[in-house]
Amino acid sequence: MGKLIRSAVVMLLLMTVITGVAYPLVVTGVAQVLFPSQANGSLIAKDGKPIGSTLIGQSFDDPKYFWGRPSATAPQPNNAASSSGSNLGPTNPALTDAVKQRIDALHAADPGNTSPVPVDLVTASGSGLDPEISPAAAAYQVGRVAKARGLSESQVQAMVSMATTGRQFGMLGEPRVNVLKLNLALDGR
Amino acid sequence: MTTFDIFQVVLFLGVLLVLVKPVGAYMAMAFSDTPNGVNRVGGKLERGLYRLAGVRSDEQMGWRRYAIAMLVFNMLGLFAVYALQRVQQWLPLNPQHFDALSPDLAMNTAISFASNTNWQAYGGESAMSYLTQMLGLAVQNFLSAATGIAVLLAVVRGFTRRSTDSVGNFWVDMTRSTLYVLLPFSLVIALLLSSQGVVQNFKAYVDVPLVQHTTAVETVKDAAGNTVKDASGKDVTKQTTVTTQTLPMGPAASQIAIKQLGTNGGGFFNANSAHPYENPTPFSNFIEMLAIFLIPGGLCYTFGSMVGDRRQGWAILATMLLIFIPLALGAIAAEQAGNPALHGLAVDQQASALQAGGNMEGKETRFGIAASGLFATVTTAASCGAVNAMHDSLTPLGGLVPMWLMQLGEVIFGGVGSGLYGMLAFAVVAVFIAGLMVGRTPEYLGKKIEAHEMKMASLAVLVPCALVVICTAIAVMTPAGVAGVANPGAHGFSEVLYAVSSAANNNGSAFGGLSANTPFWNVLLGVCMYLSRFLLAIAMLAMAGSLAAKRHVPPSAGTLPTHTPLFITLLACVVVVVGALTFLPALALGPIAEFLMSVR
Numbered sequence: 001m002g003k004l005i006r007s008a009v010v011m012l013l014l015m016t017v018i019t020g021v022a023y024p025l026v027v028t029g030v031a032q033v034l035f036p037s038q039a040n041g042s043l044i045a046k047d048g049k050p051i052g053s054t055l056i057g058q059s060f061d062d063p064k065y066f067w068g069r070p071s072a073t074a075p076q077p078n079n080a081a082s083s084s085g086s087n088l089g090p091t092n093p094a095l096t097d098a099v100k101q102r103i104d105a106l107h108a109a110d111p112g113n114t115s116p117v118p119v120d121l122v123t124a125s126g127s128g129l130d131p132e133i134s135p136a137a138a139a140y141q142v143g144r145v146a147k148a149r150g151l152s153e154s155q156v157q158a159m160v161s162m163a164t165t166g167r168q169f170g171m172l173g174e175p176r177v178n179v180l181k182l183n184l185a186l187d188g189r
Numbered sequence: 190m191t192t193f194d195i196f197q198v199v200l201f202l203g204v205l206l207v208l209v210k211p212v213g214a215y216m217a218m219a220f221s222d223t224p225n226g227v228n229r230v231g232g233k234l235e236r237g238l239y240r241l242a243g244v245r246s247d248e249q250m251g252w253r254r255y256a257i258a259m260l261v262f263n264m265l266g267l268f269a270v271y272a273l274q275r276v277q278q279w280l281p282l283n284p285q286h287f288d289a290l291s292p293d294l295a296m297n298t299a300i301s302f303a304s305n306t307n308w309q310a311y312g313g314e315s316a317m318s319y320l321t322q323m324l325g326l327a328v329q330n331f332l333s334a335a336t337g338i339a340v341l342l343a344v345v346r347g348f349t350r351r352s353t354d355s356v357g358n359f360w361v362d363m364t365r366s367t368l369y370v371l372l373p374f375s376l377v378i379a380l381l382l383s384s385q386g387v388v389q390n391f392k393a394y395v396d397v398p399l400v401q402h403t404t405a406v407e408t409v410k411d412a413a414g415n416t417v418k419d420a421s422g423k424d425v426t427k428q429t430t431v432t433t434q435t436l437p438m439g440p441a442a443s444q445i446a447i448k449q450l451g452t453n454g455g456g457f458f459n460a461n462s463a464h465p466y467e468n469p470t471p472f473s474n475f476i477e478m479l480a481i482f483l484i485p486g487g488l489c490y491t492f493g494s495m496v497g498d499r500r501q502g503w504a505i506l507a508t509m510l511l512i513f514i515p516l517a518l519g520a521i522a523a524e525q526a527g528n529p530a531l532h533g534l535a536v537d538q539q540a541s542a543l544q545a546g547g548n549m550e551g552k553e554t555r556f557g558i559a560a561s562g563l564f565a566t567v568t569t570a571a572s573c574g575a576v577n578a579m580h581d582s583l584t585p586l587g588g589l590v591p592m593w594l595m596q597l598g599e600v601i602f603g604g605v606g607s608g609l610y611g612m613l614a615f616a617v618v619a620v621f622i623a624g625l626m627v628g629r630t631p632e633y634l635g636k637k638i639e640a641h642e643m644k645m646a647s648l649a650v651l652v653p654c655a656l657v658v659i660c661t662a663i664a665v666m667t668p669a670g671v672a673g674v675a676n677p678g679a680h681g682f683s684e685v686l687y688a689v690s691s692a693a694n695n696n697g698s699a700f701g702g703l704s705a706n707t708p709f710w711n712v713l714l715g716v717c718m719y720l721s722r723f724l725l726a727i728a729m730l731a732m733a734g735s736l737a738a739k740r741h742v743p744p745s746a747g748t749l750p751t752h753t754p755l756f757i758t759l760l761a762c763v764v765v766v767v768g769a770l771t772f773l774p775a776l777a778l779g780p781i782a783e784f785l786m787s788v789r
Contacts, residue, residue: 003243008262010242011360012269012332015367019447020328023372027443028390031383039389041436041466043397050397053436055386055465059403069554076405081394081435082315083460085551085579087702089680090528091787095550095582103535116537119527123550126463126561126578132554136543171200173471174545174557183400 044184052180056080057131060183063109064148066133066141066160068179069120070102073128086124099123110144132176135164149186159185190522191540197559198517201475201567202510205482209506212483213490219369220342220362220491227369238364249355252734255343256727258359263303263336263723266329271299273325274317283318284393290316297711302326304722305333305604307448307455307574307697308714310706314437314458319391326455327444331375334451334484335366337606340726341488344610345495347733348634351741356733366606370484371451379446381476386469389442396433405429441466449480452604454574454697462564462577463553474560474577481573485602488609496634500752505612508760509601513570516590516601521562523587524548529787548587551579562587569594572604574697581676581684581700585784588700589776592687595694597768598653604695607722610729612760614649615767616751617642617732619760623749632748635741645732652728653721654771656693660717661686661775669709675702679786683779692717 031039043050052058057068059077071077072086088095102122107113118136138160146156163182166175219227228235239246250258273280274295278288290298294310301308302325311317317326339362346356383389409417409425417425441457445467448455462468462477486506493502525547527538540546545557552561561578568575569591580591594601600611617631617638624631624638631638664670664685674681684700691698692714699705705714750756 004258004261007242007244007360008258008265011238011244011262011364012265014238014241015332016269016324016328019331019367019372020324023375024323024327024389024440024443027376027379027383027446028440030380031389031442034380035384038386038469039383039442040392041388041390041395041438042386042469043395043436050395052397052400052434055469056434056436057465058399058401058434060401061403062401065401075407076403076431078403078434079405080437082312083458083464084312085460085463085582085701087579087581087675087700088550089581089676089683089702089783090548090550090584091530091678091680091783092676095528096530096534099531099534099536116535118544119531119536119538119546120544120549120554122536123548123552126551126553126576127458127460127465129460129465130553130555131465134544134554136537136541139543168471171196172475173555173560175543176554180400187400 044180052184054178054181055131056129058180060179061105063144065183065186066138066145066179067121068133069125069130070098070123071128072124078129080129083127083129085126085128113140113143115140131180132178135175135177138164138177138182145186190518190525194521194525194559194562195518197563198514198521201478201563202514205479205486208479208483209486209490212487213502214494216370216487216491217494220365231368235364235368239360242360244360246358246361248358250358251354252343252356252730255356255359256730259336259340259726260723262359262363263333266332267299267303270302270325270329271295273321274298277318277321280318280320282320282323282391285318287316287318293708293711294706297715300715300719301697302329302453302455303333304695304718305337305451305453305572305607306692306695306718306722307453308692308699308718309455309697310711312459313456319439322444322457323440327447330444330447330451330453330455331367331371332363334371334447334453334605335363337604338366338370338488339363339606340729341606341610344613344729344733345492347736348636349496350737352739353737354734356730356737371447374450374483375443375446378450378476378480379442382445382473383442385473386466387442387445387473388438388466389440390438391440392438394438395436397436399432399434403431405431437466445477446480449477449573449575450484452481452485452571452573452608454568456575462575463579468577471555471560474556474564477575477577478564478567481567481571481575482602484605485571485608488606492609498752501634504752504757505609505616508757508764509612511757511761512597512601512764513566516570516594517563517566520566520587520590521559523584523590524562525558526584528584548582548584551582553577565591566594568698569696570601571608572599572694572696574691576698579701580687580698581702585780585787588683589780589784591698592683592690592780593768593772593776595690595696596657596772597764598650599694599696600764607695607725611649611725614646614729615764616760617646618650619756619763620749620751622763623759627747629747632742633751635744636736636739637742641735642732645728648728649725650767652724653693654767656717656721657690658771658775660693660713661689664689664713667709669707670713673704673707673710675704679779679782683783686775686779688714689717693721695722
């Protein structure tokens with residue numbers, strides 16, 4: 001038994017060195033050389049300083065910006081230091097209430113818009129950090145943003161198209177619009 | 190359900206099936222003793238490890254010795270993870286200065302990672318130092334998966350060896366699984382993930398200015414830590430303006446690769462594979478799903494090749510697919526149908542060219558319905574437990590599928606190694622039932638199945654079932670158990686049933702609303718995870734020992750062939766009937782009741 005325990009201890013140490021030290025260091029080394037931007041958080045830099053990440057959504061409720069997915073993180077929405085979904089069940093009245101409030105907020109910001117709201121714009125994302133909305137959710141907001149900024153709808157629509165990504169390789173995932181990229185472009189940054 | 194939804198399932202299974210044979214054949218080579226391409230390259234390192242650890246690689250172990258080596262090795266790993274969490278505040282690579290975890294949480298996490306469950310009662314980016322993630326959690330991701338493969342190899346040897354008392358050498362099986370399979374595959378997957386945007390660095394978290402400031406709302410607490418209430422009994426809240434966002438960093442890609450490949454599932458970040466830094470694109474999502482099924486699928490081929498009849502492996506794989514495909518399509522259809530509670534509101538849940546539609550609560554835009562529903566099915570069919578959507582917010586039927594897949598005993602692909610040995614236990618039960626029908630002694634793969642094998646197979650099948658039913662009952666009858674429930678009504682019961690099903694079948698996914706970081710839940714689920722993982726492994730090793738000692742019985746006219754559609758159907762029925770009979774009453778109180786209420 002003593003010999004077995006000695007073998008087990010040494011084996012655990014050796015495996016820790018291989019899988020817990022060497023392996024992550026090799027991956028870090030290669031990733032930092034081959035994919036430096038991705039491995040460091042896909043940051044958007046302005047004058048050499050990071051001003052956001054293309055992968056991490058920020059929170060918007062000003063009519064002049066496109067709004068992203070609702071976020072259930074605490075204590076503030078889109079808190080990247082504490083990712084989380086709402087975990088509200090489908091029949092929980094709190095979910096229906098939250099959706100109603102979000103519809104009301106959208107209507108208040110854009111009273112003339114009577115089309116039904118795309119579902120992703122009124123439901124919280126899984127991570128609370130979803131950087132993207134569906135093209136339908138962007139189209140729903142084009143009129144409001146154009147009016148708030150004194151731009152024509154076609155001008156805003158053109159910027160939306162630039163921030164839109166199709167299905168990956170034409171067959172994976174969903175088409176989507178990156179909200180932070182779009183809003184930075186609208187601000188001329 | 191849209192045609193795109195169906196296409197995603199077909200594409201995923203198509204790519205998987207193309208990979209099963211090469212991966213399975215490679216693993217058969219990597220595990221074998223005969224000189225081959227794999228041990229020519231890695232043999233020197235492998236032998237060096239044995240020398241340092243004082244292991245004699247030619248020593249053949251009986252099942253008891255094999256089991257003891259496995260238990261001791263895993264127990265040491267468990268202690269190491271516990272210790273790291275308790276002293277991380279004094280160790281390096283902790284740029285966010287996280288404190289030690291509480292003893293019950295540290296114990297729960299240590300068992301969770303050593304048992305390949307990877308249930309998480311903590312949030313990675315707000316609790317674990319980089320060092321704990323690397324040296325503790327990631328190492329157990331490798332070693333618990335390697336342990337699963339090792340036990341499987343011993344069980345398969347029980348069928349292939351004749352009149353011997355040995356089932357192999359644990360150290361050799363564990364080392365080869367790690368060095369030749371898990372490590373190289375993880376390396377490739379980690380780099381693919383990193384190319385898509387999964388972070389991989391050792392930097393401190395990065396603060397960025399927000400484009401539009403936002404408001405944080407926190408409840409006010411008094412000196413004793415209790416929330417302050419106003420005159421009308423409402424919580425007093427304090428609002429502060431937030432001007433920056435803190436982006437988490439860390440060596441995530443390396444850990445996420447093995448988390449998927451080893452069917453571990455413990456996320457680097459709290460939101461797991463829903464987090465954009467953990468699963469940034471639809472392609473990374475596809476890789477992560479494929480990684481979950483790659484080894485469990487490939488091992489079916491390895492198994493066929495080891496027993497000298499590849500049809501046996503294909504038959505097992507076909508059984509798994511027979512159950513998996515309808516459940517995957519069912520879950521996606523349920524999610525695509527959307528949430529009836531929102532029907533009266535001005536919400537558009539219809540799928541179109543411009544949106545995925547459906548039930549998007551808890552889902553990410555880039556994955557939509559198809560890639561979320563498929564991921565949820567894959568991660569619970571296999572005992573992975575990584576999630577790319579919040580399962581608590583799935584529709585009643587969409588949530589029933591993952592829950593029931595876990596309750597089937599994690600044998601539809603299942604855990605790395607453990608899924609297949611679990612399925613072999615069901616195969617033994619299936620040939621026994623067939624034997625009862627025709628009145629013959631049952632045989633499987635040339636070995637007579639007798640009382641001892643049946644006892645062990647029954648244990649393996651019934652231990653997780655019993656744990657789920659008993660521990661769910663304990664939890665719902667205890668104030669401390671019910672205290673964690675977040676959602677009202679039938680869904681609240683589902684949260685409890687899901688948590689216990691997940692722990693007692695070593696899955697690790699959750700209906701995350703349940704507040705499981707309490708001493709009650711940490712201990713209850715810790716016990717479930719440990720007993721299920723190791724009792725099962727010991728029962729299967731005991732069966733292997735008794736099988737290895739038997740002579741080979743040549744097939745006769747009365748032998749039931751175990752590679753035919755008839756046997757595949759029989760085996761699938763046994764798995765489904767055991768799962769349905771045991772859990773229908775409980776499911777009726779949870780997801781089924783919620784479904785009936787939601788359609789009214």
